[in-house]
Amino acid sequence: MLFEQAMAQTRMAICLTDPNQDDQPIVFANRAFRELTGYANDEIVGHNCRFLQGPETDPAKVREIRAALESERVAVVELLNYRKDGTTFWNALHLGPIYDRDGRLLYYFGSQWDVTDVHTARAEQMHAKAMSREVSHRMKNMFSVIGGIVSVTGRSMGAQSVASRINERIQALGRAYEHTLDEAAFGTIEVGQAIRAVLRPYDPEDCRIVFKGNGVRTDPNIVSVVGLTLHELATNATKYGALSGDCGQVSVDWRHEGDRHGRQNLVIEWCERGGPPVEAPGGGAGGGTGFDIVETLLRVAKGTLDRNWDPGGLVARVVIPIGSKDQ
Amino acid sequence: MTQLAIQCADQPLLILVVEDEPMIALDLQLALEDEGVTAQVAASCDEAHALLERHAFDGAILDVNLGPGATCRKVAGTLRSRGIPFVLHTGDLDRQGEAMRELNAMIIPKPTPAPQVIRHILEQIDA
Structure with missing residues (x-):
């Protein structure tokens, strides 16, 4: 499908999480996500995305993300994340809910933008x-x-x-x-x-x-x-x-x-x-x-x-x- | 009684100078002495409070920054509560500006010649 190709090829890092599973694991991550974070697909899918956090990540920013998830809001949160090799990057995380035709919550999408330079x-x-x-x-x-x-x-x-x-x-x-x-x-x-x-x-x-x-x-x-x-x-x-x-x-x-x-x-x-x-x-x-x-x-x-x-x-x-x- | 009153009237004014830079403190002190005013110099809030325990000051000139992280705020509070007039003498209007505006005292920017600085406080005492 065209959409899936676009998702896979875009340079914007994207992942989807499933809020209907325990601990809301990532169910999809594109190539840009893997390149940005340094993790392989099997290290990403099935895990909650908190593996991107580290000691210097501001807990207040994490609370902002959690609050947005709980109230099913779209939010942009800028926080310090960690790659697999331990290096850090500033992540402008854009997240929001995805509903099916009947209005049931299916996924959350997250797009990660490396704003370290900014x-x-x-x-x-x-x-x-x-x-x-x-x-x-x-x-x-x-x-x-x-x-x-x-x-x-x-x-x-x-x-x-x-x-x-x-x-x-x-x-x-x-x-x-x-x-x-x-x-x-x-x-x-x-x-x-x-x-x-x-x-x-x-x-x-x-x-x-x-x-x-x-x-x-x-x-x-x-x-x-x-x-x-x-x-x-x-x-x-x-x-x-x-x-x-x-x-x-x-x-x-x-x-x-x-x-x-x-x-x-x-x-x-x-x-x-x-x-x-x-x-x-x-x-x-x-x-x-x-x-x-x-x-x-x-x-x-x-x-x-x-x-x-x-x-x-x-x-x-x-x-x-x-x-x-x-x- | 009369004698005491006369003695008080003859007593020179006493000004507290809170300034951690000795050269500036000395300059202010000498300028005050030119006007027949006695000055006591303190380099920190603690020193200033010790002097405030022992003397009845007529007014004060306060440097705002007194070394890393220290300001004259506490002394300003004490002076305010005792009704002693004071002026703020500072080179740092930007950073301390907000906090100092709350004190609602005249702010004299550094550098200002010592005779002008002391004129401001003497005018306030006169008023």
């Missing part, structure tokens, strides 16, 4: 998630400890204000990296998350800084440059610029942009409005040690920072090359 992938994913949380927690703690060391050392050397400036930068860096770990698996991070995290403390009311950028992703390596640059811009805005008064605003935009040399850059535009009247700081192109550091960092990253003291507010443009994107 299971392993899922377990690895969960493990990776747990690991990244652990690392993220440790990293935050580490930043906290570093902050402690800097401030305690600064105090002992009478350099508390220097220590607290160092600490502000360390904290900004810590915030910039906060989200990178969860996303490390992707190999890239969403720039916007880092930007928002860095700037969060400068906008406690959550209305002074407007974020315009999109979900552009980039290499995690540039996070420290982005973090420290924005920290300096925000510190400056808090002291002298749009965030120093009661009503000024800063808009921050970011995107990827190609330049005329065919390179991809991350471009961040910082635009202050509504602050006190703007004057360019005297004394060279700098503007405080904070920007000296930023400019040095940007030079190393082959990026640039242009600041225009527009009468309406400072407009700054940060350009950081990101090599990998188009290569």
Whole structure:
């Protein structure tokens, strides 16, 4: 019969059990079942299928199977099974009752699907998630400890204000990296998350800084440059610029942009409005040690920072090359 | 009687710092001392409870994770039952988040500079 041929040849492991016999033995198993489990036909037929269970099989899953059998329900149960050679596989067992024309229970069918791969992938994913949380927690703690060391050392050397400036930068860096770990698996991070995290403390009311950028992703390596640059811009805005008064605003935009040399850059535009009247700081192109550091960092990253003291507010443009994107 | 009242008013605030990382504990302690506040540091729940037996604290800063599997939960419970204000200082909002939200206390994420951390608890004591 066509049906029997199909049953025998399908790659889906199938067996039938007889609930009208004592201990509900298997009365039929196809080739795929024998191949999956490693048992010969005479070791299968006539036996209850519990021979597939072993020490690591979850008893709760076995109870689920029993409950489905008792209530004549169709069920899918995922459980750890054992082959004849003692190796294990994850079995997505699909089982259900088969009735005759008069509604009498004749058999139960069981189809076994080896989902070990799916299971392993899922377990690895969960493990990776747990690991990244652990690392993220440790990293935050580490930043906290570093902050402690800097401030305690600064105090002992009478350099508390220097220590607290160092600490502000360390904290900004810590915030910039906060989200990178969860996303490390992707190999890239969403720039916007880092930007928002860095700037969060400068906008406690959550209305002074407007974020315009999109979900552009980039290499995690540039996070420290982005973090420290924005920290300096925000510190400056808090002291002298749009965030120093009661009503000024800063808009921050970011995107990827190609330049005329065919390179991809991350471009961040910082635009202050509504602050006190703007004057360019005297004394060279700098503007405080904070920007000296930023400019040095940007030079190393082959990026640039242009600041225009527009009468309406400072407009700054940060350009950081990101090599990998188009290569 | 009057004298006692004056003495109480003059007494510096006493804060319990529960933190198993010595560097962070020291940083908080020094920041508190800058504000004229006395700090007692405990590295575990047991140590914290021993201190709570001996001193009348005005407030507390609690690190949430205190070594493998240990949290500040019990201390938080004791503080709550005695009406002593506290803040939670943690680097692990994800995992402990749910349990800690039940405590209904202010959560200060690590890393936050020590002066900011202590400002939060001092504000709560003032209120």
